[in-house]
Amino acid sequence: MPRLIFQSQGGRVPKGEKLKRMVFACLQDKNKPADAVIALTDVYTGHKIEFQSALIAKKLMSLWVGDEPRFHPHVALHDFEAWLLPYWSRIQQLAGSKRKTPSANPEVVNHGKSPAYWLKEVFETGKNSKSRSYMKTIHVGQILDKQDLLISIEACPEFKSFINTILQLCDPATMIP
Numbered sequence: 001m002p003r004l005i006f007q008s009q010g011g012r013v014p015k016g017e018k019l020k021r022m023v024f025a026c027l028q029d030k031n032k033p034a035d036a037v038i039a040l041t042d043v044y045t046g047h048k049i050e051f052q053s054a055l056i057a058k059k060l061m062s063l064w065v066g067d068e069p070r071f072h073p074h075v076a077l078h079d080f081e082a083w084l085l086p087y088w089s090r091i092q093q094l095a096g097s098k099r100k101t102p103s104a105n106p107e108v109v110n111h112g113k114s115p116a117y118w119l120k121e122v123f124e125t126g127k128n129s130k131s132r133s134y135m136k137t138i139h140v141g142q143i144l145d146k147q148d149l150l151i152s153i154e155a156c157p158e159f160k161s162f163i164n165t166i167l168q169l170c171d172p173a174t175m176i177p
Helices: 016-027 054-065 080-095 115-125 136-144 149-155 157-170
Strands: 037-042 071-076
Touching (some): 016 037, 016 054, 037 054, 037 157, 071 157, 080 136, 080 149
Parallel strands (some): 037 071
């Protein structure tokens, strides 16, 4: 079973040579080299649009790193919160809101009003919200508590691809069709 090491980059994936150096530092570590490196970024990082699409982001990351089969780039469309939108009824319950779901397809909720913005809005206008705004560190755990992750996996192809990469690295027989 591969060992997982998480390295946060403050919401942004390093670009160009910096990403390549980081990936190869993990793969060539003298003490415990990684079996694989998975990079995960958002198309929209909350500060600006980093990439025009998930496909462009993945292609650029692969180009920066080079021909390295142990590198697996992944992208959340348009931000991580898209993967929470399939749990809209839970979000409504937590916020005390009847606001309708932003889209049947969570990963098409776009830059003009990103998934994180939808969550911020529903929490700010909901009657149950104690914090009066969406707070990732608090609300993600509350939204996902006792929820079936397959709901989001089936609704979000990019999320499914990300999860399948992890499963394939652990045991290819466990991948989700």
